[in-house]
Amino acid sequence: xxxxxxxxxxxxxxxxxxxxxxxxxxxxxxxxxxxxxxxxxxxxxxxxxxxxxxxxxxxxxxxxxxxxxxxxxxxxxxxxxxxxxxxxxxxxxxxxxxxxxxxxxxxxxxxxxxxxxxxxxxxxxxxxxxxxxxxxxxxxxxxxxxxxxxxxxxxxxxxxxxxxxxxxxxxxxxxxxxxxxxxxxxxxxxxxxxxxxxxxxxxxxxxxxxxxxxxxxxxxxxxxxxxxxxxxxxxxxxxxxxxxxxxxxxxxxxxxxxxxxxxxxxxxxxxxxxxxxxxxxxxxxxxxxxxxxxxxxxxxxxxxxxxxxxxxxxxxxxxxxxxxxxxxxxxxxxxxxxxxxxxxxxxxxxxxxxxxxxxxxxxxxxxxxxxxxxxxxxxxxxxxxxxxxxxxxxxxxxxxxxxxxxxxxxxxxxxxxxxxxxxxxxxxxxxxxxxxxxxxxxxxxxxxxxxxxxxxx
Numbered sequence: 001x002x003x004x005x006x007x008x009x010x011x012x013x014x015x016x017x018x019x020x021x022x023x024x025x026x027x028x029x030x031x032x033x034x035x036x037x038x039x040x041x042x043x044x045x046x047x048x049x050x051x052x053x054x055x056x057x058x059x060x061x062x063x064x065x066x067x068x069x070x071x072x073x074x075x076x077x078x079x080x081x082x083x084x085x086x087x088x089x090x091x092x093x094x095x096x097x098x099x100x101x102x103x104x105x106x107x108x109x110x111x112x113x114x115x116x117x118x119x120x121x122x123x124x125x126x127x128x129x130x131x132x133x134x135x136x137x138x139x140x141x142x143x144x145x146x147x148x149x150x151x152x153x154x155x156x157x158x159x160x161x162x163x164x165x166x167x168x169x170x171x172x173x174x175x176x177x178x179x180x181x182x183x184x185x186x187x188x189x190x191x192x193x194x195x196x197x198x199x200x201x202x203x204x205x206x207x208x209x210x211x212x213x214x215x216x217x218x219x220x221x222x223x224x225x226x227x228x229x230x231x232x233x234x235x236x237x238x239x240x241x242x243x244x245x246x247x248x249x250x251x252x253x254x255x256x257x258x259x260x261x262x263x264x265x266x267x268x269x270x271x272x273x274x275x276x277x278x279x280x281x282x283x284x285x286x287x288x289x290x291x292x293x294x295x296x297x298x299x300x301x302x303x304x305x306x307x308x309x310x311x312x313x314x315x316x317x318x319x320x321x322x323x324x325x326x327x328x329x330x331x332x333x334x335x336x337x338x339x340x341x342x343x344x345x346x347x348x349x350x351x352x353x354x355x356x357x358x359x360x361x362x363x364x365x366x367x368x369x370x371x372x373x374x375x376x377x378x379x380x381x382x383x384x385x386x387x388x389x390x391x392x393x394x395x396x397x398x399x400x401x402x403x404x405x406x407x408x409x410x411x412x413x414x415x416x417x418x419x420x421x422x423x424x425x426x427x428x429x430x431x432x433x434x435x436x437x438x439x440x441x442x443x444x445x446x447x448x449x450x451x452x453x454x455x456x457x
Contacts (some may be wrong), residue, residue, distance in 0.1 A: 036058050039055070039056040039057075040055075040411065041053060041054065041055040041399055041403075041409035041411070042054050042055075042230040043403045043407060043408055043409055044230070044234065045407070046218070046234065046237055046238065048218040048238075048242070048244065049217075049218035049219040049244065050218040050219075050221055050222070050223060050237050050240060050242065051221070051222035051223070051403055051404055051407065052222070052223050052224075052230070052233055052234050052237050053222055053223075053224045053225075053399050053400065053403035053409060054224070054225045054226070054228050054229070054230040054233045055225075055226050055227075055395070055399055055409075056227065056228065056229060056230070057226060057227055058227065059130070059226065059227035059392070060129065060130050060227075061127060061128070061129065061130065061227060061392070062127070062128055062129070062130045062133040062136075062225065062226065062227040062228050063125060063126070063127050063225065063226040063227060063392055063393070063396045064125070064126050064128075064133060064136060064137050064140055064223070064224070064225040064226075064228060064233070064236075065123055065124060065125035065126070065140075065223075065224045065225075065396055065397075065400055066123070066124045066125075066140060066141070066143075066144035066145075066221060066222070066223055066224075066240070067121050067122070067123045067221065067222050067224060067400040067401065067404050068121065068122045068123075068144070068215060068216055068220060068221045069120065069121060069215060069220045069221075069247065069248055069404065070082075070083055070086065070121065070122040070211075070212075070215040070216065070220075071083055071117055071118050071119045071120040071121050071122060072084070072117065072119050072191040072192060072193050073119045073120060073188045073189050073191055073250055073252065073333075074215055074248060074250060075191050075211075077187075078207075079199075079207055079210070079211050080191060080192075080195065080196055080199050081161075081192075081194070081195025081196055081199045081200070081203070082195075082203075082207075082208065082211040083117045083122055083193075084117065084161060084164065084193065084194055084195040085161060085195060085203055085208060086115070086117070086122055086208070086211075086212070087115045087116065087117045087122065088115075088157060088158075088160040088161045088164070089147075089149070089153075089154065089157050089160075089208075090113065090115035090124060090143060091103065091113060091143070092147070092148070092149065092150070092153045092154070092157060093148050093150055093153060094142045094143055094145075094146040094147050094148055095142055095145075095146025095148065095241070096138075096142045096146060097139060097142045097143075099153065102139055102142075102143070105135070105139060106126070106128075106136070106139060109128055109129065109132040109135050109136060110128060110129055110132070111126055111127060111128035111129075111132065111135075111136045111139075112126065112127050112128075113125075113126050113139070113140075113143070114126075114127075117193060118193075119181070119189050119191070119193065119333055120333055120334050120401075121400075121401065121404075123397065123400060124140060124143055124144050125393075125396065126139065126140050130227055133225075133227075133228055133232075134232075134236070137233075137236045137239075138239070141223075141236065141239050141240040141241070144216070144221070144240065144242075145216070145240045145241045145242050146241060147208070147209070147212055148205075149205035149208045149209055150205065151204070151205050154203065154204070154205055154208070158200055158201075158203070161195050161200055162200065164194060164195075165194055165195070165197060165200075168194055172266065172268075172270040172444045172445065173270055173342075174194075175262060175270075175442075175444050176270045176271070176272050176342075176442045176443070176444050177272060177442075178192045178193065178194070179260035179262070179442035179444075180260070180272045180274060180338065180340075180440060180441075180442040181338070182260065183255075183258045183259060183260050183440045183441075183442060184254055184255065184256070184258075184274065184276075184338060184440045185252050185253065185254060185255065186253070186255055188250055188251075188252040188253075189252040189333055189336070190252075213243060214248070215248060216242055216243065217242060217243045217244060217245030217246070217247075217248070218242050218243070218244055218245070219244075219245060219246055219247040220245065220247050220248055221240075221242060221404070222400060222403050222404040223236070223237045223240060224396060224399050224400040224403060226392055226395060226396050226399070251335060252333070252335055252336055254276040254336060254437065255440075256275070256276065256437050256438025256439055256440055257438035257439075257440070257453075258440055258453075259440060259441040259442065259443070259452065259453040260441070260442040260443070261442075261443050261447055261450075261452075262442075262443070262444040262445075263445075263446070263447050264444070264445060264446065265446055266347075266444070266445040266446055267346065267347050267445070267446060268344060268345070268346065268347065268445060269344070269345060269346070269347050269350045269443060269444065269445030269446065269447065269450055270342075270343075270344055270443065270444045270445060271342070271343045271344075271345075271350065271354060271441065271442070271443040271444075271450065272329070272340060272341070272342045272343075272441065272442050272443075273340045273341060273343075273354075273358065273361075273439055273440070273441045273453075273456070274329065274338040274339060274340025274341075274439060274440055274441075275338070275339055275340060275434050275435055275437045275438075275439045275440075276336060276337070276338065276339070276434060276437040277330060277331065277332060277336065277337030277338045277339035277434060278332060278336070278337050278339070278434075279332055279333060279334055279335045279336050279337055280332045280333065280334060280337075280401070280405070281334075281335075281405070281406070282332075282337075284430045284433070284434075285332050285337075286381075286415070286418055286419055286422065287422055287426050287427055287430045288330050288332075288337075288339050288430060288434070289330060289381050290374070290377050290378055290381055290419065290422055290427060291328070291330075291339075291364060291377070291427050291430070291431065292328045292329070292330040292339075292381075293328075293376075293377035293378075293380040293381050293384075294311065294364075294369070294373060294374060294377040294427065295310070295311050295312050295328035295341065295360070295361065295364075296309060296310025296311055296312045296313055296326070296327055296328055297327055297328055297329075297330075298327050299327075309373075309376060309380075310326070310327070311360050311373075312326040312327065312328060312341055312343075312357050312360055312361070313325075313326050313327075314360075315356040315357055315359065315360035316343070316345070316353050316356050316357055318356060319349070319352040319353060319355075319356045320345065320346070320349045320352060320353055322345065322346040322348075322349055323345075323346070324343070324344060324345040324346070324349075324353055325342075325343065325344040325345070326341060326342070326343045326344075326353070326357050327341065327342050328340070328341050328342075328361075329341060329342050334405060339434055340361070340439070341357055341361055343357055347445055347446040347447075347448065347449060347450070348449055349449070350445075350447075350449050350450040350451075351449050351450065351451050354450070354451060354456060355451070355456060358456045362435060364427065364428065364431035364435075365428065365431045365432045365435050366428075367424075367425075367428045369424040369427055369428065370424075371424060374422075374423075374424045374427065378419050378420070378422065381419060382416050382419055385412060385415060385416070386412065386416075389412050439453065439457070440453075441453045441456075
């Protein structure tokens, strides 16, 4: 059959000559092509105090961001919700560009603008074609350094904050995680990512401007780029008009032993329990990350049961036949963090599910960690970190956070080497340390069968 098929294909020699010639040309071109050298991340500081960080990856798409220590932890009782408002008002008129100009100008060069907030940081980022990065950065520096907050624009844009609040209200997971931080920390990291409703009409241009003048100082900011030459980015950073001033630092304090309970008629109960974790600069942060994968984080396979490797799911499955979810959470901030678990289950079975997951959670301190399970957890963590490095948005945020907080960037190779050196006993030692702190808990739903915190200890 193969012989007869080959005989049916007739190609005159005259047709093959051009193709062979083109193939030879392509081979020659590939041989002459010089591979571009891999570059490490570069971090430097301008005389103004502004940090500049870049990673040249030769991508046709450039990403540039301005990161500021202006997350919700820096808010006071007088300006709660400022970071949420700044995120919602990112495209309002600024020095040198109106709202219309920003929108049409970025669309004309195929760029996108995003503003994101965490409890630590506010991040303005632009993604554009490499050839248009100079135009995009001009808009970015105006947005981050020239806010005007015109009264009528601020009032007309408050509906965006209202929409965020409405969406958050119908999401029990958001409520639980916000309440968990509120019970663990008093103010500071306990401040919500969302603007309180009673503050929405209190925000005036002067109040927003006061927060920006305090937080948006050169020492408190960094200009970061992927797919951008470092010297080019430094020249662009000189155009960023910001105030002089020292880096603003706030120290958070963990308070344990408290809980938040929101009673309603939801038949599914959301519950989160945590102890004090580690900050991003702590030596224990990688050990806790391995412990997270040891217990079972969010499933990586959509609709998967996550029963094969999740110790929390395995423990919960032994005490219930109803649908449930259990995963370990590990949240690290500038100076501290939270380490615990999140459970979703039927209201009638929450007592048994919570006690089973709590038993598995606390079992880490007893030293019964299997060597193969620990190796598997390390491999999963390394895989996750490498995957995030392939995601340019995640990589940009990582470079931004590290460069602003430490003035340097730790390459992924050194992080992987540290993970390889971890031993099961390291996890036991860290578990004993963090579990010495009093836990906090937040629950939401029909709580008739949901135990109180002291009943789980």
